[in-house]
Amino acid sequence: MGHYSYFVTIFLMVAGLYVTIARGNLVKKLVGLSICQTSVYLLYLAPGKLIGATAPIVAPQYATYSNPLPHVLILTAIVVGVATLALGLALVVRIREAYGSIEEDQILAEDGRRDAAA
Amino acid sequence: MMAVLVVAVAVQRNLFSVVVLTGIYSFLMATVMVALDAVDVAMTEASVGAGISTVLLLGALYLVRADEAKPMHRPLLPLLVSIGVGVALVYGTLGLPAFSDPSAPIHTHVAPRYLNDALRETGVPNVVTAVLASYRGFDTLGEAMVVFTAGAGVVALLRRRRRDVGDGK
Amino acid sequence: MKNDLVLRVVAKLFMPFMLLFALYVQFHGELGPGGGFQAGVIVAAAVILYAIVFGLPAARRLVPDAIVESMMAIGVLIYAGVGVAGLLMGGAYLDYFVLDRDPVHGQERGIFWVEVGVAITVSSVMLKIFSMFASRGHDPDE
Numbered sequence: 494m495g496h497y498s499y500f501v502t503i504f505l506m507v508a509g510l511y512v513t514i515a516r517g518n519l520v521k522k523l524v525g526l527s528i529c530q531t532s533v534y535l536l537y538l539a540p541g542k543l544i545g546a547t548a549p550i551v552a553p554q555y556a557t558y559s560n561p562l563p564h565v566l567i568l569t570a571i572v573v574g575v576a577t578l579a580l581g582l583a584l585v586v587r588i589r590e591a592y593g594s595i596e597e598d599q600i601l602a603e604d605g606r607r608d609a610a611a
Numbered sequence: 612m613m614a615v616l617v618v619a620v621a622v623q624r625n626l627f628s629v630v631v632l633t634g635i636y637s638f639l640m641a642t643v644m645v646a647l648d649a650v651d652v653a654m655t656e657a658s659v660g661a662g663i664s665t666v667l668l669l670g671a672l673y674l675v676r677a678d679e680a681k682p683m684h685r686p687l688l689p690l691l692v693s694i695g696v697g698v699a700l701v702y703g704t705l706g707l708p709a710f711s712d713p714s715a716p717i718h719t720h721v722a723p724r725y726l727n728d729a730l731r732e733t734g735v736p737n738v739v740t741a742v743l744a745s746y747r748g749f750d751t752l753g754e755a756m757v758v759f760t761a762g763a764g765v766v767a768l769l770r771r772r773r774r775d776v777g778d779g780k
Numbered sequence: 781m782k783n784d785l786v787l788r789v790v791a792k793l794f795m796p797f798m799l800l801f802a803l804y805v806q807f808h809g810e811l812g813p814g815g816g817f818q819a820g821v822i823v824a825a826a827v828i829l830y831a832i833v834f835g836l837p838a839a840r841r842l843v844p845d846a847i848v849e850s851m852m853a854i855g856v857l858i859y860a861g862v863g864v865a866g867l868l869m870g871g872a873y874l875d876y877f878v879l880d881r882d883p884v885h886g887q888e889r890g891i892f893w894v895e896v897g898v899a900i901t902v903s904s905v906m907l908k909i910f911s912m913f914a915s916r917g918h919d920p921d922e
Contacts (some may be wrong), residue, residue, distance in 0.1 A: 494776030495797045499704040501614070507697035508617040508621070518720045520626055520671065524633050527664065528617055531640050534656070542647045543718070544711040549738040551730045552811060559648040560722045561738040565747055566740070567652050572817055572902070574681045575659050575667075582671040582724035583768040586916065650813035654805075658821040663906055666828060670913030689884070733876075733887040735810040740848050743815065744891040748874045752859055757857050762905035766849075769912040 498539040505532035517597035519585045523578060530574045537563045537570075613639050628676055631666045637661035651739045791833040798826035806899050810888075816895040820902030828910050836914050848904045848911075855901025862893050 508534060512525025540559035549561035585595060592600045616636045623629050638661035644653035708715035729741040743751055806819035831839035863874040873880035876890030 496704060496707070496709060498710050499707065500701065502631055503697055503704065504614055504698045506700070507619060508614070508695045510696060511689060511693040512617075512621045514692065516621075516688035520624070520627060520668070520675065523628055524620065524668070525845070527633065527660075528620065531637065531656075535640070535643065536650070537650065538644060538647050538649050538664050539710060540708065541649070542711055543772050544712060547648060548650045549726065550650075551726070551736045551738060555772065558726055558738070560718055561725060562722050563733060564649050564652050564718070564739045565742045565750075567649070568655055568743060568815075568817065569750060571652070571659055572754055573757050575663055576757055578664055578766075579667055579761050582667055582913070583765045584632050584685065586671055586674045586767055586913070595675055597772055641856045651815065651818075653810050654818045655821075657819055658825065662825055663821060666910060668914065671908060674913065733891065734883070734884040735888065735891060737810050737812060737815075739807050739813075740815050740891065740895070745876060745887055748876075748894065751876070751898065752863070754857050755859050755898050758901055758905050761853055762852050762908050765909045765912050771914050775833050 498535070502532050502536045502539065505529075505535070517596040519588065520582075523585070524580045524582075527574065527578055530570070534567045534570060539565050595599065613643075623680055626672055627669075630665060630672060633668070634665040637664065651737075696735050787833050791829055795830055798822060798829070802826065805863055806895065811896060816898030819895075820899040821906060823854065823899070823903040824910070827907050831911070831914065836911060840913070842883035843907065845911075848908050851900050851904035852908060855897045855899070855904065858897030858900065859894055862890055862897070866890070868889050 494520065506529055509525045509527075509529030513529065516522060516525065516603050539570045541563040543557060543559055546557040547555045551558070584605045588600065589595050592603050594600060594603070614637060614731075616632055616639070619631050620629055621635070623632065625693065637656060637699045640652045641657035641661065644650075644656060698759075709715075725738055725742055730736055733741045733745050735741040802819045802822035805814035806816065806821060807813035811820070816861050827839060829837040830842065846900060862876075862879075866878060867873055869878040874890075876887045877883040879886035
């Protein structure tokens with residue numbers, strides 16, 4: 494059962510991907526994207542763990558530590574993820590004000606109507 | 612547990628409950644990260660993912676004020692694409708090392724140097740902080756700039772007052 | 781919400797502890813879990829709590845807009861400034877070894893200032909994004 498962590502990660506990632514591409518609501522797409530990003534954090538952190546080791550803070554009473562390198566990468570990734578979410582939500586707010594809806598089908602229909610009328 | 616939450620997020624149409632479920636999902640992810648010995652990352656995920664993300668989503672929902680519409684056609688093609696991607700990923704990860712394998716390449720290249728020399732070279736016991744601020748300091752500079760750019764971008768997008776454009780739901 | 785007694789008292793009671801905890805996380809980031817990002821987010825969360833309970837204009841009086849906007853840039857400038865200080869002292873960009881009389885103290889000093897810069901930027905950006913979202917729906921009362 495050595496690959497169980499990978500299977501959980503893949504299920505979460507695929508579910509997030511499905512929510513992103515299958516739902517037409519813009520806010521739900523962003524939520525699906527953030528779920529997909531969170532599962533990628535798990536994908537990076539799981540291989541760094543050693544059973545019986547402790548957190549990577551050097552102290553005299555511990556001998557083995559978990560790998561600190563994925564932690565550094567994922568710290569950056571989390572902050573960049575929330576930055577992306579903030580910008581995406583700002584765009585959704587502006588789209589709502591310009592087109593009156595946040596459903597993808599209605600926005601595209603309205604856009605086509607405006608292009609035909611112009 | 613998290614799988615149940617994600618399926619619920621996919622099925623739910625009330626956006627407020629979707630946001631709350633996402634907050635719960637972030638907290639569970641932070642708990643899993645503590646179990647994986649990633650304490651710094653867990654603190655960041657709990658505060659940023661479950662705190663700031665939820666606040667921003669609620670703020671956007673307050674401005675947008677809608678619920679998800681009923682899907683007009685059955686999403687068969689996206690489901691097949693997702694399952695295809697999942698199968699490809701499972702096939703790819705079968706070749707990766709098993710969980711907690713001390714001889715995996717991730718533990719043998721540069722990590723032992725960081726763990727052994729961080730306290731001696733930088734005087735900081737928290738190896739993650741030492742690597743983040745000193746060994747990989749350029750990456751953190753880029754990240755600070757990304758955060759600043761996001762803030763500037765949101766200010767640029769949302770600065771002026773809302774004009775009266777058809778206040779329909 | 782500012783008419784509810786329980787919320788008012790609890791929010792005013794929590795804020796100093798949250799800010800103290802943020803400072804603790806910031807300065808003990810070298811000895812335990814923590815660091816600049818977490819501390820910045822906790823500071824932003826404390827001020828957001830105040831803004832949610834007492835209203836955005838009260839939070840604006842507490843932390844004026846000009847200060848938040850300049851803090852966004854000052855944090856990144858502190859970080860880049862540490863790099864330039866490394867250049868001025870004779871090393872490479874972002875070289876901490878030359879910042880003090882011996883390399884280990886130079887590293888500690890560099891790491892300290894870098895984390896302070898990151899915390900300032902993160903806290904002010906999170907607060908600014910929240911106030912942008914919160915003030916978009918209606919005209920802000922000044």
